[in-house]
Amino acid sequence: xxxxxxxxxxxxxxxxxxxxxxxxxxxxxxxxxxxxxxxxxxxxxxxxxxxxxxxxxxxxxxxxxxxxxxxxxxxxxxxxxxxxxxxxxxxxxxxxxxxxxxxxxxxxxxxxxxxxxxxxxxxxxxxxxxxxxxxxxxxxxxxxxxxxxxxxxxxxxxxxxxxxxxxxxxxxxxxxxxxxxxxxxxxxxxxxxxxxxxxxxxxxxxxxxxxxxxxxxxxxxxxxxxxxxxxxxxxxxxxxxxxxxxxxxxxxxxxxxxxxxxxxxxxxxxxxxxxxxxxxxxxxxxxxxxxxxxxxxxxxxxxxxxxxxxxxxxxxxxxxxxxxxxxxxxxxxxxxxxxxxxxxxxxxxxxxxxxxxxxxxxxxxxxxxxxxxxxxxxxxxxxxxxxxxxxxxxxxxxxxxxxxxxxxxxxxxxxxxxxxxxxxxxxxxxxxxxxxxxxxxxxxxxxxxxxxxxxxxxxxxxxxxxxxxxxxxxxxxxxxxxxxxxxxxxxxxxxxxxxxxxxxxxxxxxxxxxxxxxxxxxxxxxx
Amino acid sequence: xxxxxxxxxxxxxxxxxxxxxxxxxxxxxxxxxxxxxxxxxxx
Numbered sequence: 001x002x003x004x005x006x007x008x009x010x011x012x013x014x015x016x017x018x019x020x021x022x023x024x025x026x027x028x029x030x031x032x033x034x035x036x037x038x039x040x041x042x043x044x045x046x047x048x049x050x051x052x053x054x055x056x057x058x059x060x061x062x063x064x065x066x067x068x069x070x071x072x073x074x075x076x077x078x079x080x081x082x083x084x085x086x087x088x089x090x091x092x093x094x095x096x097x098x099x100x101x102x103x104x105x106x107x108x109x110x111x112x113x114x115x116x117x118x119x120x121x122x123x124x125x126x127x128x129x130x131x132x133x134x135x136x137x138x139x140x141x142x143x144x145x146x147x148x149x150x151x152x153x154x155x156x157x158x159x160x161x162x163x164x165x166x167x168x169x170x171x172x173x174x175x176x177x178x179x180x181x182x183x184x185x186x187x188x189x190x191x192x193x194x195x196x197x198x199x200x201x202x203x204x205x206x207x208x209x210x211x212x213x214x215x216x217x218x219x220x221x222x223x224x225x226x227x228x229x230x231x232x233x234x235x236x237x238x239x240x241x242x243x244x245x246x247x248x249x250x251x252x253x254x255x256x257x258x259x260x261x262x263x264x265x266x267x268x269x270x271x272x273x274x275x276x277x278x279x280x281x282x283x284x285x286x287x288x289x290x291x292x293x294x295x296x297x298x299x300x301x302x303x304x305x306x307x308x309x310x311x312x313x314x315x316x317x318x319x320x321x322x323x324x325x326x327x328x329x330x331x332x333x334x335x336x337x338x339x340x341x342x343x344x345x346x347x348x349x350x351x352x353x354x355x356x357x358x359x360x361x362x363x364x365x366x367x368x369x370x371x372x373x374x375x376x377x378x379x380x381x382x383x384x385x386x387x388x389x390x391x392x393x394x395x396x397x398x399x400x401x402x403x404x405x406x407x408x409x410x411x412x413x414x415x416x417x418x419x420x421x422x423x424x425x426x427x428x429x430x431x432x433x434x435x436x437x438x439x440x441x442x443x444x445x446x447x448x449x450x451x452x453x454x455x456x457x458x459x460x461x462x463x464x465x466x467x468x469x470x471x472x473x474x475x476x477x478x479x480x481x482x483x484x485x486x487x488x489x490x491x492x493x494x495x496x497x498x499x500x501x502x503x504x505x506x507x508x509x510x511x512x513x514x515x516x517x518x519x520x521x522x523x524x525x526x527x
Numbered sequence: 528x529x530x531x532x533x534x535x536x537x538x539x540x541x542x543x544x545x546x547x548x549x550x551x552x553x554x555x556x557x558x559x560x561x562x563x564x565x566x567x568x569x570x
Binding site: 076211281284 | 531532534545563
């Protein structure tokens, strides 16, 4: 790795990103510009911005590493990412969110929920959930980028983490969502080309699609004994139905992100930035192709890295990285690809991390500036943009702190947990708010509470991966987990919390006073 | 039955569904390319 060439490539990249951010900053005059880009975003920019925000280093490095461990069964997540994350999200959710958001004049996701149910409490409660939960997701995205920088140019992991955080914070604080979306679109284009090349090269390197997959199938006898014992069967076959390996793959990895995407605040706000449904129709095409190449490549290459490592070292991927699966993709790129591609992939990953981080920080900032400060104190104007900017800097600091503290192999798990918490807290309220006029304010608040509390209780006391490492259950009850009979310790909170939140929202709504028809007419006008 | 070197239908099925999903998105985008602009025209 030639540090001089790499430095020039990265400097050039940052200059271009800086210029695009500056152009956006020049066009940001009002708080509506800062928060929803004046509601006039081009469909290509909106689709790529949505895709680049959705796909981060967590998807490429974290879930690519998971694919190295679990194999191609994770392709079900690619399917859900396209059908749920793009098609259903844009066609069913996006169009209503855009129109209703415009009718209600809402600029953020919590504000959308708050105004739909005419409740300030819902707005700042949702804002606080985002503000306190999002740093977990932001920190694992930071870790993903820092791991690649660490592996590629041999600098200290902690220093790489700090550099990434400072760069992203800079243009989010200045440019608002316009800066975020314009740079996202540029970064999304780089990501698309980088990942497409990686997919083609990997299959070419391993002798073509069928040959490569066949070689991976032939590795099945090498599945580690401890994985076989919990249901793992190989990298081209699904785990044993109902086994712990199956529950982890299906409930945490596939459902956590596959369904959780519908209630992501940083993605839902994108729907409110376009001026008509035509942009959303066009964005389905761009977004579908983008997600297919991004996630499909990460998961297929992650799985196939086992073939490459076995041919080179006689070991499977997990053994080569000594158990830290977050290092599988960085190591594969550095060893299997030509040096010039390592530079390109460096930019691909920087783009993936920066485009997601920028939106995370932007959403955290607006959740504290717009949804908490403005709502509780009933103040608006320039001061809330200042509070938003302070909130962004605070979020960056928290994410950076978590980045230093979190253990290895955390990227995919951290992402799934955040998506799961969002789904538990917001999905029932969001779906009922969009599609069921009979939903009441009491039902929405009860559903949010039920989802959030169930999700947190499950994480702290039942779900073994988190409960055992957090130690809260141990401290309070003397036991690592409260339910020891299978499959509960390996069932993700999303499987329990989301259905419960829906039931509570619907039942409480049916037993409480219906909302006023005039208010509903205003919300649903033209929908 | 083995498809593309993958023996398990739960895995090659997902492989094929991914391709079908992206085809659905592309066809939907093309068919509706010019539809849905009423709000913009009104504006």
